[in-house]
Amino acid sequence: MEKRVLFRSAWLPWVLLAPQLAIISIFFFWPAGQALVQSFQMQDSFGFSKEWVGFDNFRDLFQDPGYLASFKTTAFFSILVAVSGITLSLILAIFADRIIKGAMVYKTALLLPYAVAPAVAGVLWMFMFSPSLGVVAYMLRQAGFDWNHMLNSDHAMALIVIAAVWKQISYNFLFFLAGLQSIPKSLIEAAAIDGAGPWRRFWSIQFPLLSPTTFFLLVINVVYAFFDTFAIVDATTQGGPGRDTAILVYKVYHDGFKAMDMGGSAAQSVVLMVIVVVLTVIQFRYVEKKVQY
Amino acid sequence: MASLSFRNIIKRYGHGPKANQVIHGVNAEVKDGEFIVIVGPSGCGKSTLLRMVAGLEEISGGELRIGDRVVNNLEPAQRDIAMVFQNYALYPHMTNFENMAYGLKIAKVPKDEIQRRVDKAAKILELSHLLERKPRELSGGQRQRVAMGRAIVRQPQVFLFDEPLSNLDAKLRAQTRLEIQKLHRELGITSLFVTHDQVEAMTLAQRMIVMNAGNMEQFGTPEEVYHTPASTFVASFIGSPPMNLLKNAPGVQAGTILGIRPEHLDVTTGDGWAVTVETVELLGAERLIYGRIHGEQIIVRVEEGAHAPAPDTVIHVQPRGDRLHSFNAETGKRM
Amino acid sequence: MVERSPYLTAFSHLIMVLGVIIVGFPLYLAFVASTHTAQDIVQVPMPMVPGSNFWQTYHDALFGGGTGAGSTAPVARMMWVSFVTAIVITVGKIAISLLSAFAIVYFRFPFKGICFWLIFITLMLPVEVRIGPTYQVVSDLGMLNSYAGLTVPLIASATATFLFRQFFLTVPDELVEAARVDGAGPMRFFKDILVPLSRTSIAALFVIQFIYGWNQYLWPLLVTTSEDMYPVVIGIKRMLAGGDAGNEWNIVMATALLAMLPPAVVVVLMQRWFVKGLVDTEK
Numbered sequence: 001m002e003k004r005v006l007f008r009s010a011w012l013p014w015v016l017l018a019p020q021l022a023i024i025s026i027f028f029f030w031p032a033g034q035a036l037v038q039s040f041q042m043q044d045s046f047g048f049s050k051e052w053v054g055f056d057n058f059r060d061l062f063q064d065p066g067y068l069a070s071f072k073t074t075a076f077f078s079i080l081v082a083v084s085g086i087t088l089s090l091i092l093a094i095f096a097d098r099i100i101k102g103a104m105v106y107k108t109a110l111l112l113p114y115a116v117a118p119a120v121a122g123v124l125w126m127f128m129f130s131p132s133l134g135v136v137a138y139m140l141r142q143a144g145f146d147w148n149h150m151l152n153s154d155h156a157m158a159l160i161v162i163a164a165v166w167k168q169i170s171y172n173f174l175f176f177l178a179g180l181q182s183i184p185k186s187l188i189e190a191a192a193i194d195g196a197g198p199w200r201r202f203w204s205i206q207f208p209l210l211s212p213t214t215f216f217l218l219v220i221n222v223v224y225a226f227f228d229t230f231a232i233v234d235a236t237t238q239g240g241p242g243r244d245t246a247i248l249v250y251k252v253y254h255d256g257f258k259a260m261d262m263g264g265s266a267a268q269s270v271v272l273m274v275i276v277v278v279l280t281v282i283q284f285r286y287v288e289k290k291v292q293y
Numbered sequence: 294m295a296s297l298s299f300r301n302i303i304k305r306y307g308h309g310p311k312a313n314q315v316i317h318g319v320n321a322e323v324k325d326g327e328f329i330v331i332v333g334p335s336g337c338g339k340s341t342l343l344r345m346v347a348g349l350e351e352i353s354g355g356e357l358r359i360g361d362r363v364v365n366n367l368e369p370a371q372r373d374i375a376m377v378f379q380n381y382a383l384y385p386h387m388t389n390f391e392n393m394a395y396g397l398k399i400a401k402v403p404k405d406e407i408q409r410r411v412d413k414a415a416k417i418l419e420l421s422h423l424l425e426r427k428p429r430e431l432s433g434g435q436r437q438r439v440a441m442g443r444a445i446v447r448q449p450q451v452f453l454f455d456e457p458l459s460n461l462d463a464k465l466r467a468q469t470r471l472e473i474q475k476l477h478r479e480l481g482i483t484s485l486f487v488t489h490d491q492v493e494a495m496t497l498a499q500r501m502i503v504m505n506a507g508n509m510e511q512f513g514t515p516e517e518v519y520h521t522p523a524s525t526f527v528a529s530f531i532g533s534p535p536m537n538l539l540k541n542a543p544g545v546q547a548g549t550i551l552g553i554r555p556e557h558l559d560v561t562t563g564d565g566w567a568v569t570v571e572t573v574e575l576l577g578a579e580r581l582i583y584g585r586i587h588g589e590q591i592i593v594r595v596e597e598g599a600h601a602p603a604p605d606t607v608i609h610v611q612p613r614g615d616r617l618h619s620f621n622a623e624t625g626k627r628m
Numbered sequence: 629m630v631e632r633s634p635y636l637t638a639f640s641h642l643i644m645v646l647g648v649i650i651v652g653f654p655l656y657l658a659f660v661a662s663t664h665t666a667q668d669i670v671q672v673p674m675p676m677v678p679g680s681n682f683w684q685t686y687h688d689a690l691f692g693g694g695t696g697a698g699s700t701a702p703v704a705r706m707m708w709v710s711f712v713t714a715i716v717i718t719v720g721k722i723a724i725s726l727l728s729a730f731a732i733v734y735f736r737f738p739f740k741g742i743c744f745w746l747i748f749i750t751l752m753l754p755v756e757v758r759i760g761p762t763y764q765v766v767s768d769l770g771m772l773n774s775y776a777g778l779t780v781p782l783i784a785s786a787t788a789t790f791l792f793r794q795f796f797l798t799v800p801d802e803l804v805e806a807a808r809v810d811g812a813g814p815m816r817f818f819k820d821i822l823v824p825l826s827r828t829s830i831a832a833l834f835v836i837q838f839i840y841g842w843n844q845y846l847w848p849l850l851v852t853t854s855e856d857m858y859p860v861v862i863g864i865k866r867m868l869a870g871g872d873a874g875n876e877w878n879i880v881m882a883t884a885l886l887a888m889l890p891p892a893v894v895v896v897l898m899q900r901w902f903v904k905g906l907v908d909t910e911k
Contacts, residue, residue: 007736012735021743030765031760032757035760092643099641110647123880132672139673235865347805348809376805376806378806
């Protein structure tokens with residue numbers, strides 16, 4: 001899309017773009033290029049010798065059960081986070097849409113998790129679920145359920161999912177509410193006149209019209225689950241027990257900075273880059289086009 | 294105030310063989326202080342022409358002069374012009390005062406002089422009580438006046454109006470038209486006014502440029518354009534209902550088109566052309582008889598009390614001899 | 629809605645209240661915990677109403693007087709680091725993006741398309757996918773353990789540029805033309821007209837970027853090793869020494885609440901603008 005009216009200057013646009021271009025060259029493209037190069041190399045732990053190994057790092061990666069497990073974990077984690085997050089927020093948004101009195105209060109209250117850092121969210125939920133002194137853990141034990149996320153992988157996964165979803169509720173809720181409020185009232189009234197009750201109206205009118213929003217949030221939530229949840233994992237389980245909650249981005253960090261496997265970590269970075277590219281392309285291609293009314 | 298000179302002005306989009314030429318050589322000399330209307334249907338190039346005078350579009354060929362200066366390569370701010378836009382183009386976050394003062398502020402005019410000019414313009418346009426408000430608080434007509442005020446305070450050599458009345462409702466349009474006329478009488482600044490409405494053109498213009506598909510079809514006073522249209526296009530564009538253009542009427546030679554306005558056809562008892570009536574429109578002050586003659590449509594205007602013939606009857610009409618126009622059937626030009 | 633059924637309305641309120649409780653419960657608990665002593669909390673179940681240790685806990689948190697097994701660094705210093713980082717990222721990003729978006733939308737120049745795509749691609753490179761080599765660059769430039777290292781690598785990604793670009797495309801062409809006729813050059817137009825008109829987008833971005841900057845975790849984790857350059861979100865993690873009993877949970881919770889305060893204040897203050905800006909422009 002271009003404006004009809006454009007300024008003409010040989011040098012000004014370059015001056016304006018210079019800061020951004022300079023920074024992205026130094027801190028984006030150069031490192032990304034480095035990651036690419038490093039992923040084809042094998043380094044000893046002191047970084048003194050490098051040898052070119054072609055796709056070896058990648059082959060090792062995809063044959064490494066640890067990595068494949070991490071992939072599965074991440075996929076599982078992100079689906080859970082996306083689906084639960086979207087469902088819960090949708091429910092809240094539907095009922096919020098019906099309320100006129102007190103809407104502002106509810107909205108403000110529901111917005112608060114957005115202001116909580118993922119790391120802090122992790123700490124909060126860990127406090128509540130701590131096997132020895134957590135309030136919720138206590139209540140679960142009273143109900144006969146032996147909660148221990150330090151030993152039980154499923155519990156650990158549940159913990160990070162809950163913390164991650166809790167954080168995302170605000171964001172999803174805002175978008176769903178806006179989506180619902182942009183549906184013309186006349187459509188709903190027409191359906192009501194036609195005899196459709198609220199439950200039916202929701203499924204045949206509101207839900208379909210919300211599908212661009214839903215799809216958009218699906219992509220956003222998956223990206224969030226892949227990348228923005230590092231802090232939650234680090235604060236709560238550190239990828240444990242063992243490596244059972246080591247999502248991909250956590251593994252990159254661990255392998256690169258704790259285990260000092262630069263080549264492997266770089267290869268993992270490259271794989272992540274490919275995933276992000278695919279997700280972003282999907283987002284722009286399908287979502288931006290569809291949300292164009 | 295200054296004269297305006299168009300010498301073979303051409304506008305082209307793109308380069309080389311795929312270039313699209315949209316204005317094909319406009320030549321016109323506008324006198325100092327004249328109010329010129331550029332009129333034509335959508336897409337004829339009138340706005341493009343105006344924007345070339347403003348400096349918002351590049352001039353692909355020819356020479357444009359304001360006063361003695363050739364201004365082809367000058368920025369808008371250097372041409373000493375002011376413009377009133379169709380959608381007002383007022384800066385929404387500034388007060389009306391600031392909107393009018395903005396151009397002067399940039400030109401570093403001293404503050405008391407700015408105050409003086411804005412107050413004076415506001416007085417002429419009856420906006421003095423609205424100066425501290427923002428544009429969104431005003432009605433469409435008021436906003437247009439602020440836009441005009443912004444143009445006036447610049448005291449330019451040329452005023453440019455780009456369809457300023459199109460966004461107003463009918464009543465407001467008529468009112469604002471009168472205000473523009475009044476303004477021109479008082480300030481006497483050379484003005485170019487673009488519109489697609491031939492009524493606006495006829496009422497406002499001292500002279501008008503009639504444009505069609507990038508060509509200047511005629512440049513003359515409203516009288517000239519109405520009484521001696523230079524082409525079939527001008528003939529049918531100016532005047533409502535439009536002039537009848539007939540190939541098959543009796544007495545029309547091969548290769549020519551006969552033009553006669555509906556108001557210049559008289560209904561007779563037996564002489565003249567035989568017209569088969571299709572329908573009659575009763576318009577209060579007049580009546581329009583739509584009919585067919587030798588397969589072509591013809592419109593006849595009659596007085597309010599005149600007899601309204603029934604459909605499918607045949608009436609006879611006599612054209613007034615001194616009101617006939619002849620056009621070349623191929624070129625459309627007046628002969 | 630359509631039916632005025634009181635049952636439905638009451639039910640809706642019920643759901644909303646439930647939602648608020650679920651969402652707010654961790655925060656409430658954190659507050660309660662921060663007002664007790666560590667010993668009170670370790671006794672299971674911990675009390676559900678606030679205690680009387682408020683001032684002591686917060687004092688220990690802010691000024692580092694605790695005796696926990698984990699880090700006991702003063703939170704006040706960490707809050708300051710977080711604050712400076714967030715503000716620098718926010719202001720820097722907004723300024724850079726305004727200029728870049730302006731260049732891309734309002735000028736014609738060679739290689740414009742390429743520049744646009746270069747910036748677009750950075751959307752696909754969040755810091756998490758390039759941590760190793762970016763750390764290398766920062767280290768080589770001597771920017772470790774500094775505000776520069778914490779902020780500059782995060783300051784130029786494309787989200788803000790795109791937001792502004794979308795917005796600029798909706799500004800009517802006639803305003804630019806009127807400004808040109810009035811004699812305004814490009815930078816004058818930018819300063820007097822475009823930026824004032826962008827107020828809502830700038831406000832929305834301010835909130836988003838402030839929170840983004842404040843919440844940064846992975847990057848500061850790598851780039852800072854000295855305690856006095858830790859942002860508060862790192863500090864809070866370091867307070868946990870694994871093994872629950874050793875931690876002073878009351879201080880940890882106090883820190884959590886302190887860490888939440890500035891972003892919450894920013895969100896609540898700018899709520900009106902923020903919600904409108906976020907949804908309108910993301911779409």
